[in-house]
Structure formats: structure tokens, C-alpha cells
Amino acid sequence: MIKYDSVNELVTMAIALNKNISELVINQQAEELEKSTEELYETMHSSLQVMKQSVTEGLDPDLKSASGMSGGSAFKMKKYVDSGKSLCGNAFGMSIARALAVAELNSCMGRIVAAPTAGACGIIPAALLTMAEEKNIEEEKIVMSLFTASAIGIVIAHNASISGAEGGCQAECGSASAMAAAALVELAGGTPEMVAHACAIALKNILGLVCDPVAGLVEVPCNKRNAAGVANAFVAAEMVLAGIESAIPCDEVILAMKKVGDLMSYSLKETAEGGLAATPTAKRISQRIY
Amino acid sequence: MNVFDIIGPVMIGPSSSHTAGAVRIGKVARTLLHEEVIEAKIMLHGSFAKTYRGHGTDKALVGGIMDMLPDDIRIRHSLALAKEQGIKVSFEEIVIDKAHPNTAVIHLTGKSGKNVTIRGASVGGGNIIINNINGLEVELSCQNTSLIVVHKDTPGTIAAVTSFVAKSGVNIGNFRLSREERGGLAVMAIEIDGAENESLNEEISKLSNVISSTMLKRV
Numbered sequence: 153m154i155k156y157d158s159v160n161e162l163v164t165m166a167i168a169l170n171k172n173i174s175e176l177v178i179n180q181q182a183e184e185l186e187k188s189t190e191e192l193y194e195t196m197h198s199s200l201q202v203m204k205q206s207v208t209e210g211l212d213p214d215l216k217s218a219s220g221m222s223g224g225s226a227f228k229m230k231k232y233v234d235s236g237k238s239l240c241g242n243a244f245g246m247s248i249a250r251a252l253a254v255a256e257l258n259s260c261m262g263r264i265v266a267a268p269t270a271g272a273c274g275i276i277p278a279a280l281l282t283m284a285e286e287k288n289i290e291e292e293k294i295v296m297s298l299f300t301a302s303a304i305g306i307v308i309a310h311n312a313s314i315s316g317a318e319g320g321c322q323a324e325c326g327s328a329s330a331m332a333a334a335a336l337v338e339l340a341g342g343t344p345e346m347v348a349h350a351c352a353i354a355l356k357n358i359l360g361l362v363c364d365p366v367a368g369l370v371e372v373p374c375n376k377r378n379a380a381g382v383a384n385a386f387v388a389a390e391m392v393l394a395g396i397e398s399a400i401p402c403d404e405v406i407l408a409m410k411k412v413g414d415l416m417s418y419s420l421k422e423t424a425e426g427g428l429a430a431t432p433t434a435k436r437i438s439q440r441i442y
Numbered sequence: 443m444n445v446f447d448i449i450g451p452v453m454i455g456p457s458s459s460h461t462a463g464a465v466r467i468g469k470v471a472r473t474l475l476h477e478e479v480i481e482a483k484i485m486l487h488g489s490f491a492k493t494y495r496g497h498g499t500d501k502a503l504v505g506g507i508m509d510m511l512p513d514d515i516r517i518r519h520s521l522a523l524a525k526e527q528g529i530k531v532s533f534e535e536i537v538i539d540k541a542h543p544n545t546a547v548i549h550l551t552g553k554s555g556k557n558v559t560i561r562g563a564s565v566g567g568g569n570i571i572i573n574n575i576n577g578l579e580v581e582l583s584c585q586n587t588s589l590i591v592v593h594k595d596t597p598g599t600i601a602a603v604t605s606f607v608a609k610s611g612v613n614i615g616n617f618r619l620s621r622e623e624r625g626g627l628a629v630m631a632i633e634i635d636g637a638e639n640e641s642l643n644e645e646i647s648k649l650s651n652v653i654s655s656t657m658l659k660r661v
Contacts, residue, residue: 156443177445181444181445184444185444192445195446196445196446196449198452199446199449199450199452202452217456218495218496218498219496257455258455258456259455259456260455260456260518261454261455261456261461261498261501261517261518262454262455262515262518263452263453263454263455263513263515264452264453264454264455265449265450265451265452265453266449266450266451266452266453266458266568267448267449267450268448268449269458269567270453270455270456270457270458270461270462271456271457273455276449298445298449299445301448301449302445302446302448302449303445305448305449306443306444306445306447306448309443309447309448310443314448315566315567317566331448367493367496368489368492368493368496369456369493369496369497370455370456370457370497371456441495441496442492442493442495442496
């Protein structure tokens with residue numbers, strides 16, 4: 153029985169059973185949903201296929217959202233990476249391109265997997281598909297790592313929030329980034345404790361980020377924050393794999409995120425009344441659209 | 443909450459509340475009409491009224507009215523598809539006192555001239571609540587399979603319907619009755635556990651004093 157009320161619970165149980173968090177979670181979920189682990193694997197596998205398709209479609213140079221604010225950035229990013237001029241190399245450049253592709257496709261009414269939300273849907277696919285390509289990881293392991301990411305997401309949803317309207321962008325892109333970091337560390341062979349440290353570090357780095365969408369639409373600054381979110385997931389995973397630990401335990405970071413979210417002004421929680429949404433340019437854009 | 447609430451659903455963007463939830467509201471209206479739509483009058487309140495063009499809420503509602511699911515790629519072109527199929531669609535911005543900010547009122551006319559009006563709200567994460575059907579107050583979360591039984595308010599009708607459900611071995615999770623006036627039109631909103639058994643629905647619609655029965659499945 154897993155209650156998903158702390159990351160520590162997941163870590164302790166995984167260690168006790170000598171399993172990865174993903175194996176622990178798929179078995180428990182099969183029991184809870186009264187389905188076989190194969191069925192759950194297949195459902196997650198089909199979500200991964202949608203994620204791959206979203207990246208492909210999002211790289212279309214002619215993509216354009218109804219407002220005209222989004223589309224085409226992912227194509228530009230990939231073209232730049234392909235030219236060999238990327239400052240940080242292929243893995244970093246392509247993770248940005250993939251995050252932009254999925255997020256922009258979402259803005260343009262394409263088909264995506266909410267992970268954990270539509271607004272943050274680019275981060276997890278970008279992290280996992282880049283890792284798969286760079287390190288030649290077989291698909292089965294990528295699918296399994298989505299169970300680890302989900303388990304972290306459930307704990308965050310229980311103890312804080314995964315909704316921008318409740319907790320600001322830290323709850324959406326922050327949660328997605330922490331989930332991605334957790335999955336990356338497990339895929340790289342990290343221990344369950346390391347998974348928790350990566351999750352903690354990723355959340356700490358995005359703590360306090362507000363939700364301030366221009367014109368109330370899931371476009372600006374959301375799409376570029378998906379790119380920043382995947383970069384942050386790699387930053388956290390790299391540090392942890394190097395042996396660096398989070399000074400604050402993961403569950404305390406999650407509770408801190410909840411408190412920060414509660415303290416955040418209503419104008420900074422998806423109402424399009426504060427932050428970037430209240431800038432003169434954002435107001436002009438908003439007037440043009442409506 | 444399970445793993446597929448976190449990684450999922452597969453949906454057409456950009457927003458679970460303004461797009462995925464809107465498709466679901468449209469689909470409920472279409473299901474209650476029981477036939478192809480020839481005209482849809484859609485009224486939008488609150489955030490729906492303010493942002494529907496940018497979020498594609500209009501396309502999402504029309505997609506649902508055309509029986510599409512939230513992950514149907516045709517949603518992006520649903521307004522053009524509706525036009526091609528000769529479905530007349532109109533939008534109006536309205537203000538409803540004390541309604542949820544993401545509320546839509548949908549009035550549908552079917553090819554045989556039948557009408558259905560519903561009021562629904564998209565309450566976050568793609569979840570919806572249907573508040574009103576044909577002028578009668580209901581409160582349907584659509585999280586479970588529901589039976590919407592429109593009937594004449596006469597003694598014994600509720601007992602007949604619920605005992606039929608019981609005899610079929612189906613458990614009722616929630617029940618709400620609403621009526622116009624004594625002896626007038628009434629609606630039972632019955633949420634049932636599991637059992638998406640269409641024959642149950644057909645049999646209920648044959649009971650005396652039942653005008654129509656509709657099974658709404660979770661989509």
C-alpha cells in the first residue's frame with residue numbers, strides 16, 4: 153500500500169524491496185486500478201508515442217497559434233542546433249527544441265499529453281526523448297521512467313499543487329521539471345535517494361515562479377518556460393549524478409512550494425492581472441487579440 | 443488520483459479547462475439530443491466569454507457537439523467542418539448571475555426538430571459539471587456513468603426506475619431529482635458505478651411515464 157503522501161515513502165519502500173521507484177509504482181497502480189502491469193505499461197507506452205508525435209508536429213516551420221504569438225520557434229532552434237553552432241551542444245540544444253515543439257503545438261491546438269498539465273506539457277517529453285537519443289536507451293526503460301515521474305507528480309499534487317491557478321508556474325513547470333529530473337536520474341542508474349535529491353533541487357530552482365500568461369493564453373511566457381524547465385531538469389540531474397545532494401529534503405521543498413503558492417498574490421496565479429501579463433506590451437497584445 | 447491523471451490525458455491543446463473540458467460539455471449536449479445537430483446556439487459566460495477565441499473554446503464546444511472526443515485532431519477545424527456539414531453555429535457572450543467563470547449554455551436543434559438546452563461549467567483539469575438540463579437544475583460531475591431520465595412527475599416513477607436499476611445489479615452512487623412543478627416535467631440524474639450497459643438505458647426508457655433516458659459515459 154502506497155499513500156503517495158511523501159517522496160520519502162517512495163524512496164524507503166523502493167529500497168526495502170530492492171526495486172526502482174518505477175517498478176514499485178507500476179505494481180502498486182496495477183493493484184489499485186485492478187489491471188495488469190502489462191495493461192498499464194501499454195497505456196503509458198501509447199502516451200509516449202503521442203509525445204514523440206507532438207515533437208515531430210511541433211517542429212513544423214509553419215505552425216501558428218490563433219493569436220499569432222506562438223509557432224516556429226522549435227523549428228528555428230533545431231535548425232540552429234543542426235548547424236553545429238549551439239553553445240552547449242546537441243543534447244542541450246535539442247532538449248530546448250523539443251520542449252518548444254510540444255509546448256507550441258499545444259498553443260496551436262495540436263494533440264499533446266498533459267504532463268502534468270497542458271501548460272507544462274513540453275518538459276517531460278523533451279527530457280526523456282533527448283536522454284533516449286543521446287544515451288541510446290531502449291524504449292521500455294523510457295516508458296517505465298514515466299511511472300517514476302508520475303509518482304512524484306502525485307505526491308506534489310497531494311501536498312502542494314500542480315495547477316497554476318492554485319500555486320503559480322512553480323506548480324506547473326516546476327512540478328514537470330522535478331518529475332523530469334526524477335525520471336532522468338532513474339534512467340541514468342541513480343538510486344531512489346538520488347531521484348529524491350534531483351526532484352528537490354529542480355523544485356528549489358523554480359520556487360516562487362509566478363503564473364502570468366499574456367492575454368490569459370497558454371503561450372507567452374509558458375512555451376519558453378517549458379524550455380527553461382527541461383534545462384533545469386538536466387541541471388538538477390547532472391548535479392545529483394555527480395554526487396551532489398540537496399541540503400533541504402525533497403518533501404520539505406514540496407511543502408515550502410505549497411506555502412509560497414499560498415502567499416502568492418491572486419494577480420500572479422493565472423489571472424493575467426500581474427507580472428508579464430500586466431506589462432504595456434502584453435496589454436497591447438491583449439487588446440489586439442480581443 | 444492515479445498515474446494517468448498525472449501523465450495524461452491525451453488532449454488537444456491549449457488548456458485542459460478551456461479546451462478539453464469544453465469538448466466534454468459539447469458532447470454531453472450532443473448525447474442528450476440523441477440525433478444529428480442542425481443548429482447550435484452557444485452562449486458563453488465569464489472567462490469563456492472573454493478568452494474563447496484565443497483558447498479555441500469555440501472550436502472545442504463545436505467539436506463536442508459533433509461527437510468528437512477531447513483528443514480528436516479534427517477539433518482544430520471543427521468550425522469549418524460544421525459549416526461544410528450545414529450545421530448552423532452561433533456564439534453570444536452573456537452574463538449569468540453567480541455562475542462559474544467557465545460556463546457555457548448550449549441550445550441544440552436536431553434534424554427532427556428536437557431541442558436540448560444544457561448549462562455546463564469547466565471546473566479545472568478537464569473536469570466538468572452540468573448544472574442544468576432543459577431548464578431543470580441538476581448537478582452532474584460526469585466522472586461516472588450517469589443516467590438522465592426525463593419523466594412525468596407521477597407517483598411510483600422513481601421507484602420503478604431505481605428498482606429496475608437495482609434488479610440489473612447496478613449500484614447507484616448519486617441521485618438527484620428536479621422537477622418543474624407537481625405533475626409536470628421532472629428529471630432524475632442518476633450516477634451509477636461501473637456498468638456501461640446500454641440495454642439498461644433502453645429498458646428504462648420503455649417504463650411508463652418515462653419520456654426519455656440517456657446514458658452519459660465518462661469521456
